[in-house]
Amino acid sequence: MLPLVLASSSRYRKQLLEKLGLSFIQASPDTDETALPDETAQQLTERLALLKASALSTHYPAHLIIGSDQVATHNGRIIGKPHTKDNAFQQLKAFNGQSVTFLTGLCLYNSQTGQHQSHVEPFCVHFRELSDQQILSYIEKEQPLDCAGSFKSEGLGITLFSALEGRDPNSLIGLPLIALTTMLRNEGTDPLS
Template sequence: MTARIILASTSVFRQSLLKKFNLPFETASPDVDESALPNETAPALVERLALYKAQAVAKNNSNAIIIGSDQVALFNEKILGKPHTKENAIAQLTAFSGQKVTFLTGLALINSHSGEQQTTVEPFDVYFRTLTLSQIEHYVDAEQPFQCAGSFKSEGLGICLFERFEGRDPNSLIGLPLMALNEMLLNWKIDILALQQRQG
């Protein structure tokens, strides 16, 4: 494979996930407006933004495979924002106690040489345990998840908030659905497993 792989994200969480493929990759910060369009559904929003991010990076990088991703959390059919404050985080988690939150992760792949592109949206459900206010406050103080949609970090102490997960790929919850990404790369005859022998 001669094309470079570029992750259109500076998220340390997405970078750590992509490292599981054991292939060299670069990162780039996409400059896109992440505002929702009027009457845009959550699946359409994450698919569009994932593609926009990949397209923004593709403009300045020829002969590369660009990976874009975007995520929203849904509760009672409403898109959740980042809490930003302790009070908002506590309020979000209190509302989630004993409830289900759905995460939608948009994934886009662009071949900047050929112009080909692929997109998909991966759903993942998390079911919260019934939580006491004291448990919620202890969690928020410990991890301060103020920049995380849903007010938790599933890759950290947040795992203690949940009763169960439902979904194909737990990586999608953290922000990059690797199973779907592998399938999309295989569509372009890029076999991650076959490439491992060249990494030694």
């Protein structure tokens, strides 16, 4: 069984991977996350997940490396991290009564063989109608400035939604564990063993 590496500095992804009870190393890949011209959201997340995983292959030459990337889309546009309270307000205001789809790219890269498995997991959130005061209160309480779409579904963000739609709620936080478990089993690593 090859050792696992999580190619991410995200504490959220680390917490999700810990759910599987497997030991792993966490290391941050140095990658350019700029979208290519005419690249779709699905192509972008799949490419970046592979790029992040393979970027660590020289440091971890006999490992299973997990790469993941996520984008939010609204009305066909890719939505990034807000970084400021004003941007967060504008994003959440635009989502009022509408749906946002998250695409989470996942890659499991075997640095010993150079082979990889990849998958893009969709997850849709349906927003309630929110007042400006509710949006401002949410931003102040949760400070979701480093989260695509300006919310943290694992926290108070759940109060923003009328419904969630998707196969794996973990993908909304950034790591689709159902798909990852299948990939790990394909490589001889079973969390239930």
